[in-house]
Amino acid sequence: MGNFYFDNSATSYPKPPEVAEYINEYLKGGGTYGRSAYDRVVAVSRVVENTRLLLANLIGTKHSDHIFFTSNSTHALNLAIKGLSYPKKRILISPLEHNAVTRPVLYLQQTFGVEYDILPHQSDGFIDLDATGKLDLKLYDLCIVNHVSNVNGVIQPLAELKALLRSVPLLVDASQSAGYIPIEADSWNIDMLALTGHKGLMGPTGTGCLFARNPELISPLIHGGTGSRSDSFLMPDFFPDRFEAGTPNVLGIYGLFGALSAKVLPHFDTHTFKDLLEQIEQLKSFKLKRSASFNRQAFLFSVISDNYTPSELSNQLFKRFGIETRSGLHCAPLAHKSLGTFPKGTVRISLSKYHNPNDLNYLYTALKELDYERK
Amino acid sequence: MSESSDKCLLLFQSIHKVMQAERIIVSLGIVYQIVPVPKEFSSECGMCIEIDCSDIEVIVPEFQFNNIFYNKVKVDV
Numbered sequence: 001m002g003n004f005y006f007d008n009s010a011t012s013y014p015k016p017p018e019v020a021e022y023i024n025e026y027l028k029g030g031g032t033y034g035r036s037a038y039d040r041v042v043a044v045s046r047v048v049e050n051t052r053l054l055l056a057n058l059i060g061t062k063h064s065d066h067i068f069f070t071s072n073s074t075h076a077l078n079l080a081i082k083g084l085s086y087p088k089k090r091i092l093i094s095p096l097e098h099n100a101v102t103r104p105v106l107y108l109q110q111t112f113g114v115e116y117d118i119l120p121h122q123s124d125g126f127i128d129l130d131a132t133g134k135l136d137l138k139l140y141d142l143c144i145v146n147h148v149s150n151v152n153g154v155i156q157p158l159a160e161l162k163a164l165l166r167s168v169p170l171l172v173d174a175s176q177s178a179g180y181i182p183i184e185a186d187s188w189n190i191d192m193l194a195l196t197g198h199k200g201l202m203g204p205t206g207t208g209c210l211f212a213r214n215p216e217l218i219s220p221l222i223h224g225g226t227g228s229r230s231d232s233f234l235m236p237d238f239f240p241d242r243f244e245a246g247t248p249n250v251l252g253i254y255g256l257f258g259a260l261s262a263k264v265l266p267h268f269d270t271h272t273f274k275d276l277l278e279q280i281e282q283l284k285s286f287k288l289k290r291s292a293s294f295n296r297q298a299f300l301f302s303v304i305s306d307n308y309t310p311s312e313l314s315n316q317l318f319k320r321f322g323i324e325t326r327s328g329l330h331c332a333p334l335a336h337k338s339l340g341t342f343p344k345g346t347v348r349i350s351l352s353k354y355h356n357p358n359d360l361n362y363l364y365t366a367l368k369e370l371d372y373e374r375k
Numbered sequence: 376m377s378e379s380s381d382k383c384l385l386l387f388q389s390i391h392k393v394m395q396a397e398r399i400i401v402s403l404g405i406v407y408q409i410v411p412v413p414k415e416f417s418s419e420c421g422m423c424i425e426i427d428c429s430d431i432e433v434i435v436p437e438f439q440f441n442n443i444f445y446n447k448v449k450v451d452v
């Protein structure tokens with residue numbers, strides 16, 4: 001039986017076997033992170049710190065002490081967005097942001113009067129760099145960009161954008177890119193980056209991190225015990241401890257370590273994926289929502305149908321073909337507004353590295369069958 | 376390494392630094408032990424590294440290169 005789970009942008013499935021192995025190891029071995037020095041604690045602390053290192057390597061930074069564990073990217077984005085200060089009271093965001101960004105941004109607006117502008121863009125939401133270069137960027141305290149859209153899979157040009165932004169800090173939401181496409185935080189000069197462990201990284205839920213190049217600019221979101229500087233009533237001023245109050249999700253971090261150690265390679269190649277998109281594009285009753293250029297396309301995209309509403313289509317795919325997809329707005333109403341698919345939304349199809357060409361063909365065959373039935 | 380060689384404790388701000396230091400010490404092939412931080416230094420993180428004091432000079436340049444700051448104390452035996 002094939003792998004018909006096409007909702008990997010919500011959360012990845014299956015996980016590499018190493019995830020369960022490491023979680024199991026932790027359940028058997030126990031122990032907390034830091035705070036004491038008996039063997040059990042030392043073993044846990046090693047795994048937590050090795051995971052931090054693997055994450056730093058994954059996103060291309062040398063500053064592993066500037067990686068802060070969070071419970072997901074929503075938490076990481078909140079830490080950055082609510083922890084920064086906004087003297088100019090104005091920020092820029094991309095047209096394809098998820099609610100994990102837009103809701104904290106609206107909170108800033110309602111609470112502190114911080115206004116936001118949307119970056120100029122093309123019809124697929126790809127940032128228009130020429131038009132961005134003409135903006136008066138000195139007006140802004142921050143720019144936030146979703147690296148890969150969770151609706152149409154557009155990959156944004158981070159290095160080029162940061163070159164234009166210069167001293168305006170860039171916060172990247174790498175929820176959909178981490179694990180799928182390369183990230184070079186240091187050479188692209190990215191200031192902050194949020195990621196989640198359970199999507200492209202194929203780890204367990206409840207894991208994620210924030211990377212911050214200049215963490216001294218961010219106030220902690222959560223205050224409490226760190227096992228360090230315990231004589232002080234204030235949060236430590238060093239990193240990562242400043243942002244890691246409370247016992248970390250050691251169980252999840254073990255699983256994430258397993259996922260990052262697994263180094264799974266895609267079981268399909270980009271040609272097969274491109275063929276799939278082109279084949280679906282031939283189906284008359286379907287319209288693809290994807291990047292205008294295949295070079296800027298990640299392994300997820302959306303479809304809309306002339307025959308079915310998104311929820312009907314998703315339901316048909318599941319009931320008749322066992323194919324799991326997600327319909328609706330994908331927690332990204334701004335993105336759907338920018339793409340003209342608000343309020344009905346789309347059906348999103350998101351791949352796993354474990355899909356093979358037969359799985360992609362099965363998906364196409366199902367869509368083709370539904371296309372024949374068009375009214 | 377003689378049995379009588381003096382022991383030194385290396386104290387770090389955070390577990391992150393202890394583990395970074397451990398990786399360096401292992402790569403240098405130096406004998407070490409992770410031990411609890413003595414209670415007179417309770418403000419530091421829970422664990423520290425014990426090595427022969429004579430090994431310090433090999434470690435220092437590596438720690439400097441990797442921006443690892445530490446406090447050194449000699450252990451009274």
Ligand SMILES: Cc1ncc(COP(=O)(O)O)c(C=O)c1O
Pocket residue numbers: 009010072073074075098100146148149150173175176196197331
């Ligand atoms: C672009 C984007 N940002 C943020 C998130 C939030 O991820 P999490 O729920 O793991 O915090 C998601 C996932 O739904 C997403 O697709």
